Amino acid sequence: MPTAITRDGVTLHHQTRGRGEPLLLLPGQSNSHHWWDGVREDFEEAGYRTTTFDYRGTGASDKPDLPYSTREFAADAVAVLDALGVRRAHVYGTSMGGRVAQWLAADHRDRVAALVLGCTSPGGEHGVERGYDVRKALSQPDRKAAGRTLLELMYTPAWLATHRGPYRTVGDPGMPAHARRRHLAASAEHDAWDALPRITAPTLVIHGTDDRFNPAANAPLLADRIPNATTHLVPGARHAYFEEFRETASPAVLDFLAPHRQLADR
Numbered sequence: 001m002p003t004a005i006t007r008d009g010v011t012l013h014h015q016t017r018g019r020g021e022p023l024l025l026l027p028g029q030s031n032s033h034h035w036w037d038g039v040r041e042d043f044e045e046a047g048y049r050t051t052t053f054d055y056r057g058t059g060a061s062d063k064p065d066l067p068y069s070t071r072e073f074a075a076d077a078v079a080v081l082d083a084l085g086v087r088r089a090h091v092y093g094t095s096m097g098g099r100v101a102q103w104l105a106a107d108h109r110d111r112v113a114a115l116v117l118g119c120t121s122p123g124g125e126h127g128v129e130r131g132y133d134v135r136k137a138l139s140q141p142d143r144k145a146a147g148r149t150l151l152e153l154m155y156t157p158a159w160l161a162t163h164r165g166p167y168r169t170v171g172d173p174g175m176p177a178h179a180r181r182r183h184l185a186a187s188a189e190h191d192a193w194d195a196l197p198r199i200t201a202p203t204l205v206i207h208g209t210d211d212r213f214n215p216a217a218n219a220p221l222l223a224d225r226i227p228n229a230t231t232h233l234v235p236g237a238r239h240a241y242f243e244e245f246r247e248t249a250s251p252a253v254l255d256f257l258a259p260h261r262q263l264a265d266r
Contacts, residue, residue: 001060004053004083006076013060014053014080018044021113021264022089023257024077025052026097026104030171030183032059035094037168038243042250048090048257053080057179058172065178068186070096070123074103081111088264090257091201094118094242095214096183099190102222105203106195113263115201116253119211119239121218122225124191128217153213154240169240196225203229204256206249208237230256 004012015033023043027035033052040050054061055073077100081089090113093101098120105112121127137149147170151160154169171180203226207219216233223229232252234241242249 002083004076004079006056006079010056010062010064010076012053012056012062012076012080014051014083016049016051016084018047018049020044020047020049021261021266022081022084022086023048023050023264024081024089024091025050026073026077026091026093026100027052027055028095028097028169029187030058030175030180031055031169032172034059034168034172035097039246039250042246043092043254046254051080051084051086051089053077055183057182058175063176063179065182068182070099070186070190070192071103071107073100073186074107077104078108078111086265087111088113090114090116090260090264092116092118092253093120095120095239096187096190099123099187099192102192102196102199105199105201106192109198109200112201114257114260115199115203116206116256117203117222118206118242119208119214120222121214122191122193122196122221123189124193126193126221127191128215128221130213130215134212150213152238153211154238155244156210156236156238159244169243193225196222197227199226199229202256202260204232204253205229206232206234206241206252208234208239208241208245210236211239211241213239232256 098117
């Protein structure tokens with residue numbers, strides 16, 4: 001499997017499929033590249049060369065027991081692009097991946113052609129946090145019940161009734177405990193509010209209207225803060241809108257990217 005070496009010596013495993021303009025897909029917290037398994041072919045069939053990678057702490061990448069941050073994950077993404085020889089890519093990040101994408105687009109503006117931020121938040125005091133009831137349910141001692149809560153935050157009851165798994169968005173089962181803690185802290189400490197106005201890439205903010213895991217009220221905050229950003233809400237969708245509602249979500253992202261083709265490397 002191809003690897004990239006970060007500036008602090010961490011080995012990251014990355015995966016590229018398809019042909020065409022590069023599209024970097026960034027997964028959510030405590031997840032590996034498998035987060036995107038259910039939908040990445042939508043973009044490959046549309047003529048994009050998709051790249052994913054396992055964050056430090058996940059998948060086949062190194063798992064150092066050191067502090068992580070969303071800004072560091074963005075620098076890791078640059079290391080992957082460098083290893084691939086990609087000067088400029090479209091970037092689509094969801095959940096914590098959207099937080100990482102914010103830093104990537106703000107700190108490395110020349111590397112991002114078009115930007116999609118899905119089900120994410122600016123973080124910090126300006127972000128809208130999930131409700132106390134959600135936090136309590138996720139942290140309850142009964143881990144089986146907590147896991148069921150997470151599934152119900154990701155998907156609607158109708159989808160869960162007809163899809164028995166595997167569920168790709170509820171965490172990398174092979175992560176060590178220290179890496180899970182480091183990922184949780186990185187996402188919780190994210191605050192890109194002051195950096196958002198520096199983003200120059202054309203930006204789409206997309207969110208499910210029924211997302212309680214990361215409330216949809218964050219979408220207009222991001223869109224208002226990022227110059228010339230647009231918003232697309234997916235009616236009835238929860239956190240994993242991109243998977244359950246792929247028949248509407250993927251076309252919405254592709255329609256947004258279409259005018260910005262030729263801006264990324266081939």
